[in-house]
Amino acid sequence: MATLVKTPSGTWKAVIRKTGWPTTSKTFRTKRDAEDWSRRTEDEMVRGVFIERSSSERMTLEKALNRYLLEVSPTKAPKTAKSEAGSAKTLIARLGKYSLAALSSDIIADYRDARLSEKTRRGTLTSNNSVRLELALLSHLFTVAIQEWRIGLPSNPVSNFRKPSPGQGRDRRLSAEEEHRLLAAVNGHSNPMLGWIVRIALETGMRSSEISGLRRHQVDLDRRIVRLSLTKNGDTRTVPLSLSATALFRQALAHPIRPIDCNLVFFGEPGRDGKRRPYAFTKRWGTLKKTLGLHDLHFHDLRHEAVSRLVEGGLSDQEVSAISGHKSMQMLRRYTHLRAEDLVGRLDRIERVKAQLG
Template sequence: MATIRKRRKKDGSFSYMAQIRIARCGQPDHSESRTFPKKAMAEEWAKRRELELMQPGGILTAKWRGVTLNDAFERYLHEFAQDAGCSKRMTIQQLQRFPIARVKINELSSEQITEHAVMRKNSGVKPATVNQDIVWIGITLKTAAAAWKMPVNLNDFEAAKLLLRSKGLIGSPAARSRRPTDAELEKIRAYFRRSQRIRPTALIPMEDIMDFAIASSRRREEITRIQWTDLDDEAMTCWVRDAKHPRQKWGNHKRFKLTHDAMAIIKRQPRAAGEDRIFPYNPKSIGTRWQATTAACGIEDLRFHDLRHEATSRLFEAGYEIVEVQQFTLHESWDVLKRYTHLNPEKLVLR
């Protein structure tokens, strides 16, 4: 039952504090209070709150009263995203700046989620980018419900997501088909050579790294993790440590087949004392150098990851079968592999 206490204020007037305390077997007692200028108001509030708290989940909802979606984002980043990639953390941190982050988590509705998506779309953002917002809102809400027992309305979230997809406000990114032309690669190669002549000892051997990416189909992070002890000269194979995987971030070590060109590039790398890696460079520095080079060469919309696309396509053009290409590229499935396959008919090897 609620207790109403009359209190005298400094100016001589009175206020009334309504306090509700509910004892629960085997659990901490729940207590909350509120002060009103009139007794009738205190009694009305106490009566209404007692009825609300007696509803199924009422006390749980009261526990998280005032907690916003931003609070959930902060807790998720602290407890579950310590090893998350930079792009994932940036998506969540950007979400924290939008009005939806200030909504109380137990009051978040499908309408508010839809409004956020519409606002983002009207600002010129593509459906794939809006989808990333919705994905991370969903991950955070599901974590809040499962790990922290927050009173989250997941049905409302799923309803909003279904509506947004049906209206085209969210969607998957378009399959990328960018391949560098021979002329673009020669222009980039010439730029790297000029840079190497100017500062031969201070620069990353970007020409070799570019050619190795095309010859091996390895990502830049994977290239910089390959070690001399991972190499099997006779079998023409090498281990890649922590290969990218949709669900397994660490410990996914896999062996891949090397082309003759890839092996030749490895063989000409110097072996520094005390350094186990074949390409002992920072992948972020490689990315920065690549962006600066393509900009300097006037080449638009060519990413370093497009070299993996190029490598995959060249393997098919050389006549390798799907299962053989997978031994080089380590793609998880044909469905994923085919997105990177945009063949040039004139380069197909006739049998």
Template sequence: MATIQKRKKSWRVQVRRKGGALSATFDTRAEAEAWAIATEAKVLAGKNAETIVQEPIAPVVGKAAKDVFTRYAKEVSPGKRGGRWEEIRIKMLIRRSRLFDRPITAITGPDMAEWRDKRLCKVSASTVNRELCLISSMFSHAMKEWRVGLTFNPCALITKPRKPRPRTQRVTEPDRKAIIAKLGWNGVSEPTTSGQWVAFSFYLALETAMRKGEILSLRWSDIDFDARHAHLDMTKNGDERDVPLSKAAMALLRIVKKREPTASVVPVRAGHFDKLFRDAKREAGLSHIHFHDSRREAATTMAPKLSNVLELAAITGHKSLSMLQIYYKPRAADLAARLDA
């Protein structure tokens, strides 16, 4: 009979058969269970304890983590919003680290801690946290749904990197003009090139606080020019939302003359969109500006015009005040001026 006990960062297994006892210590429970089964079989086959102890411990075998991850990318990721990008991220994770060539049951908490520390030398803590979240999801799914011999999630055994302080970057009038100039748009004419459509989207985001993905998902049938709102059928938090359109946002949308109901408001693919914006901000000397900073600028600009925080949350789609606070970043000088008003 085998007994397995957790001892700090290791697992101790003891096998009692025919009046004798054998024990060993392993990094993972899966290794301990595999050894127990093999050892009991050897005892039942008639081998004595001394012979068994002297035999080398066989390495853990089973499906490689990369094969399990690939299956997840094929079977699970396609059912998610943003599944295509998740598949790409999984392929990159497999390609970047030899760790995932090992059997999935042989990967331990310390292994993942070492992987985390190496990644932190190359990318930000936020990126590492996103990748750890994805890897943890794959381990959990494999443990619950597939017969791969996995009994624990090694990602749950390590500490995630401390999150950096939230961004506070605002987008000034000179910033936005410099970026759209590099994208070849003057801010008033109908966009005709992909670059001009990206500039158009940046201005629309600054007026509505919509995310880039939300803008790219819009079709002209989603725009109600009479009621002055844009309907988002699916947002980041999974809910639908009606985004009110200011006069400036309405004027911006009316620049476009041809508005087929089923056509995309912004006819640019996401990957190409990102590259164009990234190149434009770099050429403008504004590499520190992110497209998503437009959401913070819009929320901060809108806040003084609204009567309460619930109205602002209804526009931005935030469900918690703590998240909304990340996007409301007024300048101290502006607040001081309001105190004297």
């Protein structure tokens, strides 16, 4: 039976001492609330489902996310950690004052709906993928809190409602005219590294972060391969190089202004601390797109283009996956968009073969 004690401040403290369970107490504004909590808690103890919730009631989402960013995010890829920091900022602004115990599935579902109806600075609605990333972070936070931090929570509230659909994958392809103008512009840039990076992306399908972070020892020109250790999915992979890609890397590694002590393939100017970091080309890429009128072209679209060309060249899904690093055939197919006119040409060749055999 619970013991109810009125405190000097006028509140009511309920204390439960039950064999086999740690002593549990909680303070309430009214005696009725204390009695209701006591009955519920003793009932949960009898049924063997009681969870000590005081830790989850004290910890706010803001405090939990800050701990997550400090302890968990650094174990992930830098790009993922940066993305999580942005998602955490949004979550804290809207839900940060809630305790973990108070964040129900209904509250989080309302957050989902509100986010999907918000407009970005560009005037477009917040993308499904942005909200999915925020919910994924929130879900993993609850998993870590329950399993590793031993925070008293009955379940993960994010697992109990519908998530936004992934949305339609991008199918942006470069036309021959666009590619001609793009390559002419990057090749004519004052820094040749921009041209090398763009052309290597089109030749290999590597991500921008994989290219910019390359060290010289990762590029083997004799065997015509690049060894990647830091990839988006965390796996290492070896990328074969075409003759064109090999020639581009040979030019980059022979860059006459390369400092002797710089191990980066594509390097920037020294920072305030004297250290050189990867060549930062994002701003230059954005300016160049505007100049060419290619506003809807993302750098990642070059990866789409490269992967599609590998498929169009006759490589199997397994061979393309080994080069691109896609873990599932489903994801690979989302990134592979064949031109209908190229498929028409293949159909015509099949018809010609049938006619010759017939």
